Amino acid sequence: MAQELKTTDRQVISKPDGGERTRSRPVFVPRADIYETQDNVVLLVDMPGVASDGVDITLEKRTLAIRGYAVDQQPENYRQVYPEHSAGDYERVFTLSEDIDRDGIEASQNGVLRLVLPKAAPEKARKIQLKMA
Template sequence: MENEMPHTELQTTGNPLPASGDGERTSTREVFIPPTDIYETSDNIVLLAEMPGVAPDSVDITLERRVLTIRGRAVKQEHANFRQIHREFGDGDYERVFVLSEDIDRDRIEAKYKNGVLHLVLPKAEIAKERKIELKAN
């Protein structure tokens, strides 16, 4: 079943995953789900995720087999000599996990991060493409 699902989310709540190796997260900061666009072309899976407030060097992307994890650590919202009087967006980090249905060519992954938006181009592995062609049999 899972192989038929292009992108199944493992983790959909706002709770952080168990602490990982880089475990610097200590406080009970909120963890947000970045709103994400995903589209697929014949060669690539393209993902755009919004993580406003995150600096480029605080974006962390891992691909382990077919599990893609995106994390962003935002700078704490603070301004010296200012006090907050109105609040519509919160303070916290971003995290989201996707399971990809296709094998990805790791060497050709392109990741860009600009203006708070992560742009990931995940090229499908040649093997995955070949497998599709085999369906034409009979």
């Protein structure tokens, strides 16, 4: 199941409608861990500096797009000596399996974005009655 969740990694992001980005900031592909339980597929997406109100998650057909807009945080009266993080935004796109219950997806954030994608219940076999004409 989890191996059926495909990722699309790109460094240069354009808008889905083919337009250009309006923000002049770099866009990073955030690292993600994918776990599978008996009932769910869980995504953990690392987007440092992104507050809860800066997260945008959309699901269109089978495409799950995660975007994070980070706020520049430069403390006053400090001079940066050694930077390891660059200011920018985040975007990651996943193609979901047909076996995901789209209506049951839940998202939360506590330092790391956590998406729980419940597996759809398997279709039960049913008998189809023949109608007399």
